[in-house]
Amino acid sequence: MASGFLIRKNQYYDSVFLMGVNRRISEVKGVQQSAVLMGSQANKELLAAIGIRDAQIDAAQPNDLVVAIVAETPQIVEDVLGRLDEWLQPAVEGAPVSARRSLEDGLASKPNANLAVISVPGEYAAREARKALEAGLNVFLFSSNVPIEEELRLKELAARRGLIVMGPDCGTGLIGGVGLGFANAVRRGPIGVIGAAGTGLQEFTCQVHNAGYGISHAIGTGSRDLSDQIGGITALTALDALENDPQTRVIAIISKPPGTRTLERLIERFKGCRKPIIGCFLGVRGNLTDSATAFRPAPHIGGQASTIDEAVQLAIAAVGGEPAALPTLPSAEEQEWVVREKAGWAPGQRYLRGLFAGGTFCYQTQQILQDAGIPAHSNAPLVQARALAHPDQSREHTVVDMGDEYYTTGRPHPMIDGTLRRQRIVAESRDPQVAVLLLDFILGYGASMDPVGELYNAIVEAQQTARRRGGALTVVASICGTDGDPQDLALQTRLLKEAGAIVFPSSARAALFCCRLLRGD
Amino acid sequence: MLTPFVELLDSPIVAINLGLKMFAESLESQGVEVCQVDWVPPAGGDEELADLLDKLM
Incomplete structure (x- = not known):
């Protein structure tokens, strides 16, 4: 067995691109393990875990490219590393003529921007999101591993400025029919949804579409928004907006169980909402059943759903539709x-x-x-x-x-x-x-x-x-x-x-x- | 109240995409005006230096 590595200083690529390169390298005959990544601390620890350690790797910086190979023979290691430019070729071909490298460059190019979509590594994400908010942009924050204290600061800043932070760790959203992150092609319609559960939001919007109805907006909050540490800042901003949005006639909320204080805060807000609310809090039933009445602000139709499918049915009923009954017995x-x-x-x-x-x-x-x-x-x-x-x-x-x-x-x-x-x-x-x-x-x-x-x-x-x-x-x-x-x-x-x-x-x-x-x- | 977020729900999206290019491509394929930023870590990844630069800007 042989191993080797190569470092390219100041050559930065995004993680999805590098994963593609790594996959192609790993398919080469005789390659046992490969890693193609930027020299961040977390990545250097990953390399150490597969037994690749060197002072040069320790010294690598987050914008240095590191490629490491473990293979059957030294010849294979040499061949793969020697052909690195070939592996990286799609990036060279796809590179823009005048590369923009920072948010400021982006703002100079699009001064009328109203949304920043951020998927940089987690350790840098809060800084970029803060800059975007300060420039007056709403933020869709796909990045994960943002400390919760940073999340709270970002969301408080957004709330003061009438902006929203969807995320961090926000996988999906639909704003006015446009899919953000991982989203599906869904028609527009009268059902609004707020989700702290990414694939839950996708499932909800797909099922609404597949039943012949449509979504006004689907707003992801990030998985921790309804924790007591954050207090549902994004969910409440989304709720205010959907309540006033003329397209939206019913609002569904999908999440794992919220924090106790946040749930109380939400229920108070639901009571005063002029539109029906469908609550779908997965995972816990008993505690929420007691407060189910809060989800039915008369004379609206609303309710509490225990699965995403039920939430879809209730939402369709709330806009006057006739949902197909959920199969309670097997066909x-x-x-x-x-x-x-x-x-x-x-x-x-x-x-x-x-x-x-x-x-x-x-x-x-x-x-x-x-x-x-x-x-x-x-x-x-x-x-x-x-x-x-x-x-x-x-x-x-x-x-x-x-x-x-x-x-x-x-x-x-x-x-x-x-x-x-x-x-x-x-x-x-x-x-x-x-x-x-x-x-x-x-x-x-x-x-x-x-x-x-x-x-x-x-x-x-x-x-x-x-x-x-x-x-x-x-x-x-x-x-x-x-x-x-x-x-x-x-x-x-x-x-x-x-x-x-x-x-x-x-x-x-x-x-x-x-x-x-x-x-x- | 007409906040910038409420306005976003009712206006065409104009996006700046920082990071994964596939998200910019997906927005483009949906007809959205988007500007891709090929983001690199600020100050070569040195957080203290980046903080300092932020303060100077």
């Missing part, structure tokens, strides 16, 4: 599937393994399983008692959030790149106790252009592995997307079915079907 077709699938299982097969790209889906699935009396372990558990000892080691029923930091530090998110999910699907299929594999697929702007294609072979291989043991692996999947998304929803659905999966149009319905499979009803 005849589903009952047939349950019988067919279970007949194929070998005697020892009994467990579910859910591998999720969407964190909200992982969370909601646990809630649905728990309500059905099926407790699941997770790396992002509903209750700490069911935390996995290690994210890579499933036990009994397990659902894994593969967008969690453990899987995404220095690596592409599973919505962009299916590599880690592919590996995990194959690994799970080797466990003879696994009966059901549950997957989610997320389409839309920014996401992988062929999410099903990326996992197709792994799904087929996993089923073959189970069959060779004399059993069968049931694959259940959901797709979050619309007919307007660039990936072609119909094609992705067809591919999944060809791969042998049972496909549902929502994550909640896929989870409910898994409950039926596991309980046998």
